[in-house]
Amino acid sequence: xxxxxxxxxxxxxxxxxxxxxxxxxxxxxxxxxxxxxxxxxxxxxxxxxxxxxxxxxxxxxxxxxxxxxxxxxxxxxxxxxxxxxxxxxxxxxxxxxxxxxxxxxxxxxxxxxxxxxxxxxxxxxxxxxxxxxxxxxxxxxxxxxxxxxxxxxxxxxxxxxxxxxxxxxxxxxxxxxxxxxxxxxxxxxxxxxxxxxxxxxxxxxxxxxxxxxxxxxxxxxxxxxxxxxxxxxxxxxxxxxxxxxxxxxxx
Amino acid sequence: xxxxxxxxxxxxxxxxxxxxxxxxxxxxxxxxxxxxxxxxxxxxxxxxxxxxxxxxxxxxxxxxxxxxxxxxxxxxxxxxxxxxxxxxxxxxxxxxxxxxxxxxxxxxxxxxxxxxxxxxxxxxxxxxxxxxxxxxxxxxxxxxxxxxxxxxxxx
Numbered sequence: 001x002x003x004x005x006x007x008x009x010x011x012x013x014x015x016x017x018x019x020x021x022x023x024x025x026x027x028x029x030x031x032x033x034x035x036x037x038x039x040x041x042x043x044x045x046x047x048x049x050x051x052x053x054x055x056x057x058x059x060x061x062x063x064x065x066x067x068x069x070x071x072x073x074x075x076x077x078x079x080x081x082x083x084x085x086x087x088x089x090x091x092x093x094x095x096x097x098x099x100x101x102x103x104x105x106x107x108x109x110x111x112x113x114x115x116x117x118x119x120x121x122x123x124x125x126x127x128x129x130x131x132x133x134x135x136x137x138x139x140x141x142x143x144x145x146x147x148x149x150x151x152x153x154x155x156x157x158x159x160x161x162x163x164x165x166x167x168x169x170x171x172x173x174x175x176x177x178x179x180x181x182x183x184x185x186x187x188x189x190x191x192x193x194x195x196x197x198x199x200x201x202x203x204x205x206x207x208x209x210x211x212x213x214x215x216x217x218x219x220x221x222x223x224x225x226x227x228x229x230x231x232x233x234x235x236x237x238x239x240x241x242x243x244x245x246x247x248x249x250x251x
Numbered sequence: 252x253x254x255x256x257x258x259x260x261x262x263x264x265x266x267x268x269x270x271x272x273x274x275x276x277x278x279x280x281x282x283x284x285x286x287x288x289x290x291x292x293x294x295x296x297x298x299x300x301x302x303x304x305x306x307x308x309x310x311x312x313x314x315x316x317x318x319x320x321x322x323x324x325x326x327x328x329x330x331x332x333x334x335x336x337x338x339x340x341x342x343x344x345x346x347x348x349x350x351x352x353x354x355x356x357x358x359x360x361x362x363x364x365x366x367x368x369x370x371x372x373x374x375x376x377x378x379x380x381x382x383x384x385x386x387x388x389x390x391x392x393x394x395x396x397x398x399x400x401x402x403x404x405x406x
Contacts, residue, residue: 051384052347052374060378086259123345123371167267171274182282184308186355191376201379 012091014231015240021224028221036214042207050204056120060204063113064192065211066106069219070138071173073103076223077145078170081163091227093159094234096166097149098226102219104142111135122186130179131187138176141169155234288355291329291336299360306357307336307365308373313350329354329365340367347372 010016043061050057080096083089114132115125126132145162152158180189192198198205235241252260288308289299299305307329315328326339338356348354348370358367 048380048382050378051381053378056346057378082263085263086256120346121372121374122347123343124369127371164263164266167263168270170267171271175274175278182278184288186371186373188374188376191378199375199377201383203380204378 032217039207039210047204059117065215067110069215070107081166084163094230100145102222107139129185130183134176290331291334295334308355337364345372
């Protein structure tokens with residue numbers, strides 16, 4: 001079973017990854033768009049109104065998948081950061097740093113949609129309860145990683161410094177997830193549980209899961225796309241990158 | 252794994268572990284000190300500050316909501332099913348405010364009643380169509396199935 005490690009090893013070379021990500025990109029973006037469209041139609045049109053919140057609950061189909069992605073994106077960034085720090089693989093550094101803006105965007109959407117949802121239902125845009133505060137801290141952690149990465153001139157040093165920050169910030173992930181269990185919060189507990197019973201009717205669950213799948217695909221598509229650009233920035237002087245630019249100039 | 256990488260892995264693991272322990276201790280400490288709200292029973296027992304703002308949490312008692320005609324003033328009773336507390340509030344109430352709903356109100360005690368400046372409604376994690384909720388309520392009334400099956404209106 002040496003095939004998979006060998007394949008990964010080959011893929012970690014920048015030119016191989018550049019080609020691979022380029023081939024994968026249209027499929028990922030396409031399926032994300034398609035599933036997202038079906039999920040949104042299912043959520044906004046087909047799903048029945050909620051017994052308590054009526055139609056207002058439909059923002060869940062944006063809010064919850066984005067909230068999941070804000071945590072998932074941080075997890076991906078931390079794993080890439082660990083690989084970057086221990087094995088010093090150039091590709092891992094690039095991927096870790098390109099996860100940050102995408103994850104930050106999802107976190108931002110989560111906070112904004114949550115706020116829009118909170119005003120009519122709870123009666124407030126914002127409250128300093130544990131779930132909302134820890135999600136805001138998550139956004140600031142993303143900002144910290146992006147800021148540190150851009151503050152240091154040398155891109156590889158910058159990536160390693162920011163990777164350490166990304167790794168340290170991982171302690172916030174369980175706090176975000178369990179905040180509704182550990183503290184008495186205004187935010188309600190988890191609706192969809194991976195293990196155990198989910199508290200949502202099936203007609204509402206399938207569009208939610210489709211949206212979750214679509215946001216995952218979009219995340220990967222976006223990170224791969226950004227990583228290609230990031231690789232070109234790091235490897236700009238190398239032969240493969242020069243050849244690539246020459247090719248596209250001739251074409 | 253070569254020794255250099257091994258050393259890096261150990262150093263990074265130790266850093267993350269140290270920060271993790273620090274965070275865990277903070278979380279543990281906050282859990283004991285962070286009181287987001289007081290229940291009517293706690294207010295009755297004198298645990299809540301008498302001359303400062305605090306949060307009062309509980310369920311809106313059935314049949315206790317009175318709206319003063321021509322104004323935005325509402326008074327209602329917040330209960331934890333042991334003690335009741337009369338609350339007065341002037342302003343726009345959230346959509347979910349209704350009898351039997353969990354609410355969190357912020358304000359101060361004045362003449363034995365709670366003068367709220369903010370009323371927040373809490374909702375649970377259950378989402379279902381109205382027909383399903385009605386069917387469950389009906390089944391509950393007829394066969395007295397345990398309340399846990401509904402997911403509960405309050406948390």
